[in-house]
Amino acid sequence: MKKVISILVALVTVAALCACSGGGNNPETTGGEGGTNTDRKASNSVVVGISQDIDSLDPHNVTTAGTREVLFNLYEGLVKATSGGDVEPAVASEYTIAEDFKSILFTIREGVKFWDGTEVTADDIIFSVERYAETQGEGSAFSIFESIEKEGENQIRVNLSEPSSEFIYLMTCAIIPASYGDDPQGAPQGTGPFAFDHFSPGEEFVVTKNANYWKENCPYLDRVTFKIVTDTESAILQLNAGTIDIFQYLTADQASTVDANMFNIVVGSINYVQGMFLNNNAAPFNNKLVRQAVYYAVDRQMISDMLFEGTSHIIGTNMIPAASTYYNAATETTYTHDVAKAKELLKEAGYENGFEFTIKVPNNYKPHERTAEVIKENLAEVGITANIKLIDFNEWLDVVYKNRDYEATVVAVDGTLAPSSFFTKNVSDNVNNFTNYNNPEFDELYVKALSETDKDKKIEYYMQLQQILADDAASIYCQDPSNLVAVNSQLEGYVFFPISAQDMSVIKYK
Amino acid sequence: MKYVLKKILTLIIALLLISIVVFLAFSVIPGDAAISKLGTEATPERIAELREMLGLDKPILERYFIWLGNAVQLDFGTSYQYNVSVNSLLGTRIINSSILSIISFIMVIVFSIPIGIFSAKRRSVPGRTAMTTITQITMGVPSFFLGVLITYLFSIILKMFRLGDFVSPADSFWGACAYLVFPAIAIALPKIAMTVKFLTTSIRAELHKDYVRTAYAKGHTKNGVLYGHVLKNSLVPVITFMGVIVAEIVAGSIIVEKVFSVPGVGTLLITAITNRDYPVVEAVVLLFAFLIIVINFIVDMIYKIVDPRVKI
Numbered sequence: 001m002k003k004v005i006s007i008l009v010a011l012v013t014v015a016a017l018c019a020c021s022g023g024g025n026n027p028e029t030t031g032g033e034g035g036t037n038t039d040r041k042a043s044n045s046v047v048v049g050i051s052q053d054i055d056s057l058d059p060h061n062v063t064t065a066g067t068r069e070v071l072f073n074l075y076e077g078l079v080k081a082t083s084g085g086d087v088e089p090a091v092a093s094e095y096t097i098a099e100d101f102k103s104i105l106f107t108i109r110e111g112v113k114f115w116d117g118t119e120v121t122a123d124d125i126i127f128s129v130e131r132y133a134e135t136q137g138e139g140s141a142f143s144i145f146e147s148i149e150k151e152g153e154n155q156i157r158v159n160l161s162e163p164s165s166e167f168i169y170l171m172t173c174a175i176i177p178a179s180y181g182d183d184p185q186g187a188p189q190g191t192g193p194f195a196f197d198h199f200s201p202g203e204e205f206v207v208t209k210n211a212n213y214w215k216e217n218c219p220y221l222d223r224v225t226f227k228i229v230t231d232t233e234s235a236i237l238q239l240n241a242g243t244i245d246i247f248q249y250l251t252a253d254q255a256s257t258v259d260a261n262m263f264n265i266v267v268g269s270i271n272y273v274q275g276m277f278l279n280n281n282a283a284p285f286n287n288k289l290v291r292q293a294v295y296y297a298v299d300r301q302m303i304s305d306m307l308f309e310g311t312s313h314i315i316g317t318n319m320i321p322a323a324s325t326y327y328n329a330a331t332e333t334t335y336t337h338d339v340a341k342a343k344e345l346l347k348e349a350g351y352e353n354g355f356e357f358t359i360k361v362p363n364n365y366k367p368h369e370r371t372a373e374v375i376k377e378n379l380a381e382v383g384i385t386a387n388i389k390l391i392d393f394n395e396w397l398d399v400v401y402k403n404r405d406y407e408a409t410v411v412a413v414d415g416t417l418a419p420s421s422f423f424t425k426n427v428s429d430n431v432n433n434f435t436n437y438n439n440p441e442f443d444e445l446y447v448k449a450l451s452e453t454d455k456d457k458k459i460e461y462y463m464q465l466q467q468i469l470a471d472d473a474a475s476i477y478c479q480d481p482s483n484l485v486a487v488n489s490q491l492e493g494y495v496f497f498p499i500s501a502q503d504m505s506v507i508k509y510k
Numbered sequence: 511m512k513y514v515l516k517k518i519l520t521l522i523i524a525l526l527l528i529s530i531v532v533f534l535a536f537s538v539i540p541g542d543a544a545i546s547k548l549g550t551e552a553t554p555e556r557i558a559e560l561r562e563m564l565g566l567d568k569p570i571l572e573r574y575f576i577w578l579g580n581a582v583q584l585d586f587g588t589s590y591q592y593n594v595s596v597n598s599l600l601g602t603r604i605i606n607s608s609i610l611s612i613i614s615f616i617m618v619i620v621f622s623i624p625i626g627i628f629s630a631k632r633r634s635v636p637g638r639t640a641m642t643t644i645t646q647i648t649m650g651v652p653s654f655f656l657g658v659l660i661t662y663l664f665s666i667i668l669k670m671f672r673l674g675d676f677v678s679p680a681d682s683f684w685g686a687c688a689y690l691v692f693p694a695i696a697i698a699l700p701k702i703a704m705t706v707k708f709l710t711t712s713i714r715a716e717l718h719k720d721y722v723r724t725a726y727a728k729g730h731t732k733n734g735v736l737y738g739h740v741l742k743n744s745l746v747p748v749i750t751f752m753g754v755i756v757a758e759i760v761a762g763s764i765i766v767e768k769v770f771s772v773p774g775v776g777t778l779l780i781t782a783i784t785n786r787d788y789p790v791v792e793a794v795v796l797l798f799a800f801l802i803i804v805i806n807f808i809v810d811m812i813y814k815i816v817d818p819r820v821k822i
Binding site: 053227 | 661666769
């Protein structure tokens, strides 16, 4: 018994010590890597909350959009994406696309260096492009890559097996050293404005300023910590507590709970096609009339109002408005919210008394859930019963995306700078045609659009492709969601990209 | 000695069974590690390639025995998600989680014993009702909800700590402890309430026994009887109860770590489950099982020491 008491006494003492240090806990002195907001300003560093863990440090093997957003700051290709949706020279100082669109000639920028100070050589570039080509599958847009070769002292030529005016967008693939060994997780090396510092899985990904960056006065910040916060509610608490400076993908409701004295809410577009995607092989969605009826029944404006206070862009086809050159705005009004019309179409299709189906919704992005709820209400008005089933994203990937075992699902799809990327998934024999969409006219036109080199004709083809998807009501395309970003009010320069990227090199303290 | 051997055998059998259950669970739930890792742009060839690399193409029984062979040598394989060894992922996280559990446990001891005694001494009806109400409410609130309240109160309003700004104990041990005090409160509070209730009942039961009357007859004061005689005896059942509490602290820390963004074993487990990172899940679940069995064993041992009548 005495022993027990002495143990207790010891425990009490330790507890008292802990309690003292707890009571005297002052965030100014015990703050971790980030320090306080003022400390961070003094050390010219920023903490960005990211909702997805980093899936790979190897730029050629990235899976998630979340990782691409971060690695955008570390790696560059011969060309680099701009916020306007085009490409600008990066590791190359200039490029010329051949008249037959079957090759591109790049001039290597003089004095481009990796983070460690070694100069980028033609061999590094050849190695990188060939390595990237290998990682891309046969059916990918990169499959028309034929060869890459040195030309003269400082030039590189990329040859294609088929003419393509869109291939330049793929040359954003990262340039890494040819010495990049068999251990891609080992020591990353790149040419981007920030250099890799360290990565703690599930916790943080830290980068520091690349002193050897080719562009003058870039980046402004010395250090950026990407802190992994998978739960949005927790992220909002951490914003308000001053732990993180930047967090994106908020809904209007969420943004309103962020402390307005500390943060500005910057509004942009996510550049995703969000909507209710339908399995075109599953009854009754194999009937075009039913799909059209559902489209008339869904009130897209209501979804936008509920989620983003009407700031999101309502769409009617599988394309983002930001791709303005190719975007077919007429599809936005192909369908209107018209309950009578929906009922009429249902009657014509033989579903006068409605039907019941299940919407499988991945639970990793709140707006999808909310969208499904609005659609459920809308469809109830025309006698259709929709059941919502929440599943986790990995289950979605396996069951819905790979095995296509579903009736309807609310998700968002994205694309690259190449406009064709938004249509590939609707080509009937594409491995990723998860909606089982099948329209020979569409397939034919897609091939024509891809190989067309005349810009006006190309635009015309892409416009038609979008109209076909709308007319067929291939899926219920709803909106390009708004991207509400909380940015520490001491910071400026935040920009949006039509691809997955969060550019930290342009951010600076006021 | 025989008892120890028996316990160790039980431990091994329990761990084996648990590892099989986790293995089976992962082959039943939808979601495939290779598909998860490669995402939406994966081609079937690449998925097949990765499955082969991860050994997922082999039959489940073979996979289990390969895993088991390595696990007995304490090699839990490589994380699918991060391509690093599971052991390296667990390393610092075990330390963080241990500190959190220890602080929570200390809080339970330090607060529940005095409050328990105090509560047992209250004889007035309103006093008792008040104590019971408070303990019942505290017991009923789930830890994660308390966690949210605590973060809001201490981090956002009082600014006593910065949520998510956890310092690794390697950098500053006391800094880490200072941060962990807050999640520890969330874990400990319901447990304190439970222990108080248990201790109060135990003391009150003891107070009605014959030896208490004898002690009073011998001229001891009220406090003398309580601290000199009753407390000792009423703590014996509490020790067993502590075993349960420790197990609950370990389990409760999983979700609370997540609420407070503590990079511990619990957060790792949650992430690993969502990513279908099977080797990590298996290792963490086994670790928890091991801990709980060992805690029970220790409780039995302590029980034997404090109460020599107990034969095990």
